[in-house]
Amino acid sequence: MSDPVALIIDDEQDLLSLLSITLRRMGVESHKAGNVAEAKSQLDRRSFDLCLTDLRLPDGSGMEIVKYIQDKYGDTPVAVITAFGDPKTAVEALKLGAFDYIAKPIEVDQLKAIIESSIRLSKASPSTPSSRTLLGDSEEMDKIRALINKVARNQAPVYIHGETGTGKELIARLIHEYGPRASNPFVAVNCGAIPRELMESEFFGHKKGSFTGAFSDKKGLFEAANGGTLFLDEIAELPQDLQVKLLRTIQEKSVRPVGEVTERAIDVRLISATHKDLQDMIERDQFREDLYYRVNVIPINAPSLRERPGDIPVLAEHFIKSISEKIGIKAPTMTKEALKILTSHRFSGNVRELENLLERILALHEGSVIDAEDIDLPQASRPSKGAGESASAVEMDGPIDEHLVRIEKKLIKDALKRSGGNITQAAELLGTSFRSLRYKIKKLEIE
Ligand SMILES: Nc1ncnc2c1ncn2[C@@H]1O[C@H](COP(=O)(O)OP(=O)(O)OP(=O)(O)O)[C@@H](O)[C@H]1O
Ligand SMILES: [Mg+2]
Incomplete structure (x- = not known):
């Protein structure tokens, strides 16, 4: 394979030499341009493996080059050289699509690191296959x-x-x-x-x-x-x-x-x-x-999963498959009714709550079908029952303080159930801190 080729753009001779020497030592050939216009015409003439540009150029800004490359040669990584103490411009360049920046005065180690990663970038295949996938049709x-x-x-x-x-x-x-x-x-x-x-x-x-x-x-x-x-x-x-x-x-x-x-x-x-x-x-x-x-x-x-309930079926199917595989059972199918309960549940713990729920269901499950009865959600979230029922479902049969304690206990238990016993997550569901939930669990003697 031939050596990678870089385009370096600057109007300062000293900097251009520093860049080209560093690049040459790393086996990268460099072409030079002194301003925006020259850079554009070089870019149109041949392809480059990377591009390094100063921001302040005689006929405009290096940002124009970043934009130009983004629009026309999106695969070419471009890094910008920013003035000392100018973080705003660096962030702006990144937002425009520059892959990195380096501040003046240039440190050779940093320059090398940028060159190395840009070479890696231009050599990388468009996407490395991953075992993970982000599911959802929304x-x-x-x-x-x-x-x-x-x-x-x-x-x-x-x-x-x-x-x-x-x-x-x-x-x-x-x-x-x-x-x-x-x-x-x-x-x-x-x-x-x-x-x-x-x-x-x-x-x-x-x-x-x-x-x-x-x-x-x-x-x-x-x-x-x-x-x-x-x-x-x-x-x-x-x-x-x-x-x-x-x-x-x-x-x-x-x-x-x-x-x-x-x-x-x-x-x-x-x-x-x-x-x-x-x-x-x-x-x-x-x-x-x-x-x-x-x-x-x-x-x-x-x-949140509430904003995209349409994603629930594909996620559920995926989790049922992977959990069944993990615990060594044949993946059961879900009835329409069961799926309906799932898609109308307000998963405050989002995808993780769905995953935990299915883990619980499958751990106890026998048979090839998951039916509505198998979906063990807190009563309040069943679509057939009204919201807010979980609190009032505790009968008022004593002084108000005791009643409130019972409600609190129930809410905490439900949250712990939903988080699969994880206190940090349960605290988040309840909108409280880990510490105060741990304290309450102890005080209310919740298992
Ligand atoms: N779109 C999705 N497709 C497939 N799996 C997903 C999806 N979203 C989340 N998951 C799975 O749900 C679980 C929780 O996701 P993850 O840990 O990334 O959430 P998180 O936002 O980091 O949560 P937390 O704020 O609690 O740390 C993981 O097992 C993850 O693989
Ligand atoms: Mg996380």
Whole structure:
């Protein structure tokens, strides 16, 4: 195979030399252009494996080149060179479809990382087959699948918002698996699950002896994900000081392990997710706006299952098949009535709730048919009964305090049942915190 060819666009000779020398050392041939017009005509003349452009050019902006490539040569990865301390333009370029950016003054390590990943990108087959699939016939799911395919090819940070169980992690994994980073690690981290005092060292690593208990050098999550994708789940749970450090890491594309003096360049694609309203948290000064701006370059909204009940049959069929296979039974079929109950249920725990429900049903199931009676949903959600019945269904047969306790108990039990015993999810269903639910469960002596 012949060497990859790059187009580099800049009006500064020094920078052009730096770029072409670095490229040559990496086995990439380069063609040069000094302005927008020249770049366009070169692009029309031949195909390039990658393109690096400065933003400020004598006859216009590098953004025009990004747009031009997006419109006409969508397969060519283009990275932009931004002025020092100009994060706004970098984000803008990513939104336009640039696959990455590098800030001046250019650090050779970072430049190399960008060149490497763009070469990988241009060599990658359009989509790597994955064992996972995002199911659903709804228009919303069609859009998300198209978006996954599109964003898999660049490096821009993706921000996935959606209720619990809507498939946020699945979407993140697919973006990774369909992209040029697929053969490198996908590291998922739940930001709410790391003890605060360990957070910095978990994310950025530490040097031996940098604090009590640091017995050896340890790589952080960023380094573990190097070349791949870091999935920051529940990003809203990051404490403020970590938010500052994360922002710095994104901007500098490097990490400094605790106790270490030097920075290490990293090449990681960030995908973050949360069910919380970050905009609202920003208003209340709980989440940094500048970080939000950085992580939310490409937003993806994972719709609730209630907004797309039409997806329930295909999801149910898929789960019945896969669960049956897992537990070694022949997959039963579902009657129309059973399916009707499912499609009219308000799954507040979304796809995960559906999956858990079917797991429960199949674990106890005998026979080749799942009928309406087999669908064990909280009474209130049966379509034949009115909503709100779960609360009033507890008879008022004592003082009001006791009555309320009974209602509370019932609601908690229902939520736990729906979450398959998972307290975190049950807390989300109930709109309360893990802690206070755990406390209530103890206090009310719920099993
Ligand atoms: N569209 C879909 N097609 C197939 N499976 C799906 C789909 N959406 C979700 N799932 C499955 O549902 C389960 C929950 O999805 P996932 O863990 O991605 O949700 P989540 O949004 O990350 O939830 P949480 O906020 O609770 O972490 C997983 O087993 C996932 O594979
Ligand atoms: Mg998740």
